[in-house]
Amino acid sequence: MGEPNLPARQMGRQLKRMRERLGMTQDEAGAPLRMSTSKMSRIEMGYLPPYHDFRALLDRYGVIVSDWDEYISAYDRAKEKGWWHHYGVGNRGFLPIEAEASKVQEFQFGYIPGLLQTEAYMREVFVAARVPMKPKVLENQVAVRLRRQLRLTEEPLLTYHAIIDESTLRRPILYGKARQEQLRNIIERAVLPNVTVQVVAEEVGAYPGQFGSVTVAGFEDPEEPDIAYVEHIIGSVHIEKKDEVSAARLALKDFADRALDEEDSVALIERLCAGG
Template identity: 40%
Template structure:
């Protein structure tokens, strides 16, 4: 499964064509006139709101007096549909963000992180949503399981750091058998060299993470900013503002510093799997 995504490519292409225009010394208004399009249309292309065709990229390179074949390849690739569309995953956009990420920092208050969920646990969650029919539930489960291949990618394994509140380990999603297998699998994933799982014990009491879960995604390209992803009842937020990302980063680091270390966390998860969820 390729670690690329059209929407992410579109954003990268948008940033590059904006940089080319700025390097040419043309204003957005002058460039739009030279490309025979409105200024607002060019603006949307330079922010990635709309796609830029291969023909338009060629016209831009002619106008800006530069030739970059990589831009043409990027424009072609941005038109492709991502793999998760096969499973009906078209909303919220997290797959797009994660697929290209080099590292993820995930804070979960109530649930096991999606990346580490078993099929049974994920199925119980999707079924409980009440908004998906049986086929949609199965597609959602399959897509979630496919995400995990990123953790064992031979060339670019995804670095994943998760802090999970202890309450998520005690929440009976799917019943005792499901939870037992889920916690045992969580311990297995904690053993991967590119995975860090820490548990924030209930004894901590109040902490900065009580406002809700969030995910921070970072990218190998230094020009690509970190993204703060927050999911809510009717959709999600993708936030690139440096101030917001900085606050979330500080919050995550404080949660990680307060949580049990990885060894003690794995021991707690394993113990709860037996004490709470074994019949």
């Protein structure tokens, strides 16, 4: 089923506020509706109930019928599937988080970040996947990644900060003109006002980033906590505990401090593009 989307989490918080304003516990609110405390807890986390249960909660919280329309509209939005479902992609992974985020900061040690990849580069990455993809699945993955990149140039714009290890840029995944096009694509994206690109140069030597990549997403809703995301060889993990997300943010700050500034990072990529 995956994690609830942002509109669902917002609706869950709103239902919680409505209950608390009435001074009810979850048990007191749910018992007359035959909803257990665990079910009430899940609802307030964003795992919304069936439509009729939702209407019953509105009635339980004293919302008059003439005011239901705005709540039902919000409920319908929360139940909508993301555009990626059209491509056969579910709600797992980072995509649903990124789609709702207003800002993303990531460090990449293995591959050029997906939002900065050319189509040629992403095809090489997908072909090299541990589990081979069927042709249609591969094409869908390419289409999804290309659509994700629109967040950098179309509203709602994503504020994006990529920190890339230099070895990632030097890794021979593409050759010749295709490699130059990939490096040039990063340079062009770095010029965008909402995009920051930094490179951790080889001269830095050993540093904690060599343990792997990490991403942190932030949201426009001040009540929505940041989420960290880590991919590994057999899957991925979402991190929501406040202290662990803070640790991820500190790690990203450390990597950014070690990296070249924006101007010098672009200059390094230009040298690599020229064959340096």
